[in-house]
Amino acid sequence: MTNLRDIIDKLYLYNDASDSELYTLICDRDESTDEYLFNLSRKVQQKVYGNKVFIRGLIEITSFCKNNCFYCGLQRDNECAKRYRLSKDEILACCGQGYDLGFRTFVLQGGEDSYYTDSYLCGLISSIKNDYPDCAVTLSLGEKSYNSYKLLFDAGADRYLLRHETASKELYEKLHPSSMSYENRMDCLKNLKSIGYQTGCGFMVGPPFQEAEHLVIDLRFIKSFRPHMVGIGPFIPHHNTRFKNYSHGSFDLTLFLLGLIRLMLPEVLLPATTALGTVDPKGKEKGILSGANVIMPNLSPLDVRSKYSIYDGKLYTNDEAGEALTLLKRHIKSIGYEIVTSRGDSKIIN
DSSP states (O other), X not given: OOXXXXXXXXXXXXXXXXXXXXXXXXXXXXXXXXXXXXXXXXXXXXXXXXTEEEXXXXXXXXXXXXXXXXXXXXXXXXXXXXXXXXXXXXXXXXXXXXXXXXXXXXXXXXXXXXXXXXXXXXXXXXXXXXXXXXXXXXXXXXXXXXXXXXXHHHTTOOEEEOOOXXXXXXXXXXHSXXXXXXXXXXXXXXHHHHHTOEEEEOBEESOTTOOHHHHHHHHHXXXXXOOSEEOOEEOOOOTTSTTTTSOOOOHHHHHHHHHHHHHHSTTOBOBOOHHHHHHOTXXXXXXXXXXXXXXXXXXXXXXXXXXXXXXXXXXXXXXXXXXXXXXXXXXXXXXXXXXXXXXXXXXXXX
């Protein structure tokens, strides 16, 4: 019988393992295997980044979306969704508040909303970079053409997050309508990297129809693509989607996969996502202790946070950003880590 610790040791020493070994780890892991992995993933995390946890100021600019992804509460046909759009002035005010608190990266996230044209976004990005030249601007606004991505990059955008959700074409087509294309999603990621963005991808853990072999495909894709950031989180159902009666994905397996990704890509930026904190009250801290090193506090206006409802129970706070950051720093310090306010660029080279 394969010794799981031997496979983990191989990942630690060589940053890779065979597909069959990864499959075995995912299927046969237990509590002792998890702890063995986390000891090594923390060792790698701290060797590369020390005990630093980077913060990004998340601004959820719109809850409108043209797509109908089967798992997302923002899907176009959800007539019960509460829709909003932030104005340029509102977004810049969020940046100003975040800058005063020490944030040096702003993440503009939203559904695929045609209201925000290339021209609008270029003007917005230019304004942010002019006002805060020492800050990075990250976009997470879905699929766009090569030319659109290039315009936004030339306007000053530094990073782009586009979760691929699954690297299996078969599973992708079970989670998305026929109007969406697995090939286009993958082409978008390649385009982003070729343009020069620091590029992030990511996947759900435990959506309907996902099997262990699908997770191996995700890990293999991430290893070959070498993104600068990987965002993963457990699937959480939304009551106004076709997947409303499915259970949420495994929290423990998500932590385990964070540890594997840290060993496979030691220099990657790895968020402890909001979904982790939604499933478990200590989710973000446990994510850090599994190998993650990024947290994205919400800088969105208080009155729209509950409207960005991509899944049920999404963790958000009614605290002002300063109060939330003070509390976060205290929690992170309690597990031996330190929140830092630098841009925290990835050490992976394009």
